[in-house]
Amino acid sequence: MTTLPSSSVRSPVKGSNRASLLPLEDGDHLDQKTFHDRYEAMPEDTRAELIGGIVFMPSPLMRPHGRMHVVVIDWLSRYEDATPGAETYDNATAILDDQNEPQPDVCLLIIPPGKGQTRDQDEYIAGPPELIIEVASSSTSIDLHRKRDEYEKVGVKEYAVIALNEGRVYWWVLRNGRYEDLPRGSDGILRSEVFPGLWLDPEALLRLDKQRVRAVLQQGLASPEHAAFVQWLATP
Secondary structure (H helix, E strand, O other): OOOOOOOOOOOOOOHHHHHHHHOOOEEEEEHHHHHHHHHOOOOOOOOOEEEEEEEEOOOOOOHHHHHHHHHHHHHHHHHHHOOOOOOEEEOEEOEEEOOOOOOOOEEEEEEOOOOOOEEEEEEEEEEEOOEEEEEEEHHHHHHHHHHHHHHHHOOOOOOEEEEEEOOEEEEEEEEEEEEEEEEOOOOOOOOOOOOOEEEEEEEHHHOOHHHHHHHHHHHHOOOHHHHHHHHHHHOO
């Protein structure tokens, strides 16, 4: 799995420029360029996001968040292994527009030129990822509302929130510029419309049942829709 540098690994701002930059503070109202320059000048262990022109500096991540993150990465990494041209990124900064520079927990991109929505910008992701996933506990309100609105506006095709406190998985798909709930199948399985074969049993995910999550994904990877998607990704 290829991973772009996250915003916790930032290139240095040289000389007096760094010293002259104000530190980021939670709640600052900034444009993306000003935020980015100040963020790169912050200490390496700083984590911050710009959502709708407002700076958010998340609380430290707790054990349930970390454990869920592992299961999500395992699921998406297995999809990536079976889908050349799709790539998973862990906590990588995404420059979306002049008001948004989030650091999603996980995102999945379509990489072949002319087929995906993102590009490389100084080793950062630029443009809206096809799929963003957030693991939410203390950040649930932001993830379900402000981030959802901004991701919808900039064109993130699918957005999922794993709300730990609610014990619920939200998954939206962008249709005609608006998010709609991704419907479950009659078997309760969520099936991505942007990444064919990316199937999820949300209840298994919430109980951290990796074997069940992997088994359902394997069913998706065996589908004709996934085979067709892999062929499309490989076509020049």
